[in-house]
Amino acid sequence: MFDLDSEVAAWSAQVAQRCDHEEDIAELEDHLRSAFERLSAEGMPAERAFELAVRRMGDVAEINAEYEKNRSLLSRLHGSLLSWGRQPTRGHSGQRENSLAIVFASLIIAASILLSSADISGSAAAGYLLIVVVPLWLVSRRLAGRR
């Protein structure tokens, strides 16, 4: 039996990997439902209408890539780290860990420059804390998720 709500939810879950704002997801879901309703009103059977509405939405990877362009550097980094944490570690794990090592090294260098170029003011110290603590927190989440 075709269940529109669960089909829509399954589709949005794929988009939610890069488009993490609830409002953006709600907007896409409204579009999908509108397309489905129109096709159904034209007499198309529910499953076929949904399949066509999904096809018209376009490739999920491409939609995700477009949303990705709109995100700030920090949220992209956050998203990459989270998705890295979600992925199974087989296959390209070596390459992934190398990339992550580069990201961490860059962050630490950036923090060092920040601290050496000026007196350690309150804001610089807070910046350093963010740069070091946030990635560490993300890694700890990933390690916790692995168990």
Place this chain on the structure above:
Amino acid sequence: MLRKSEARTEIAPALSKDFVAASAAPLILSILSHGDSYGYEIIRRVGEISDGEMRWADGMLYPILHRLEKRGLIESYWGVGDGGRKRRYYRLRRAGLDELESLRTSWRRINAMLERLETGGAHVRPG
């Protein structure tokens, strides 16, 4: 035989991808200059005015709308759609109207240039 609605989904772009991408902003801004609208309706309107030749992957419209909003050309607000569903609407801002005018001028210039070349008004001698 394909039904009319199925035939629309066949990928046979009459306009190239680059052309479609470049024309997205002026088309969206122009549609919104006639009144507030939402994604699904914008897509339908573009389909209508292009006689189905301009096919966007529906999902790709939204990141474009969000970029236009980020640039301050349009603004969004939430309302309620026909079925009582939450719906995000878009409205043209003053800066968007100015941008639309500027884009229209650019497209007209290009069009005029092509027409001059077409009618032989701009020959360039080799050598």
